[in-house]
Amino acid sequence: MAPRPGLDANIVLMAAVEIANRQGVQAVTLASVAASLGVRSPSLYNHIRGLEELRARLALYALEQLYSKVNEAAAGLRGRKGVEQFAYTYIRFAREHPGLYESAQLVPQGLNEKELKEAGQRIVDLVLQLLEPFELSREDALHAVRGLRSLIHGFASLEQLGGFGLPLSLEKSLDFNLRIFLTGLEQ
Template sequence: MPRVGLTTDRVVAAAADLADAAGLENVTVSALARHFGVKDASLYTHVRNLQDLRVRVALLAGGELTDEIAAAVAGRAGKDALAAFADTYRSYALRHPGRYAATQIRIDPALAADSPALRRTAEITHGMLRAYGLTEPDLTDAVRLLRSTFHGYCALEATGGFGAARDVRASWDKVVEALHAALTHWPAGQQAEPDR
């Protein structure tokens, strides 16, 4: 029987807070049980196992990040939308390191397809990139460029990977300008050679 006051949402929110405070790798069922003052078994009413818990944290964090990005890019287009998207992404990654780490775990494609938050993320990202005139397969390539650039920069910044005296924010602004230039001048796809 579930402990009174203990819900799946409370368990997942506590796991997300623990991830931010101690790192995603330190989120365990035992650590959460200690937090709530219950036995490990009490939590298995709310989550199946550690992987299920971490996926739920990923979905929670993905939804939070998407909501923040959606608010930031609303009514914007082009470079203005890109900068708002990028700044919000970076801010979330730095404010919520454990939650952000959870957004990088691989989620079963069927579960991802059922997640309104993940579908909304794709819609917002694709909508922003369509303003640059991109269609498939260039749209997917551009999403991969943004994700790898944003994630790489945030991961390096979070671990103190930038040792030069140059201001990290100033470099970030240049990265966004460079991405805008790349998206504006996206290389044309190659046409298939006609059969002769």
């Protein structure tokens, strides 16, 4: 079967992004992507090898977009201000692109594994740079990266799932917890 004119791997990916952001990453299937593009599922095989590849491309795109946003927000900053900008931008990305954010957390194994690891490592390296003024050992800095990720991923995930039922400002809660985390690093 010949590829449909005007359809390419990037258009297929962008259709998957739209579905993921609107309905969640589990709603991204070959059938849903094909339907959104007005083609039959077998037509997608002219552009991707299958659902695993599509999800791997989606995860890579998500990590690249997340890195682009947090890197831009923290440009020229280090220490407390840099970490705060990173965290607020990370949370905003999760809010504005829920399906992409979810996809970045569910990194598939196998396909594009090297590129996926490199994309994730760029984010880790950025946080390590932001943490430099705290003068942590390499090991402690990596623990801090994990701690920060746990804090902001936990916050983003609970918010997406409606897990914050108390009548308190989410922004104040995020500010409070970031302040505690950063104060701990300063000591």
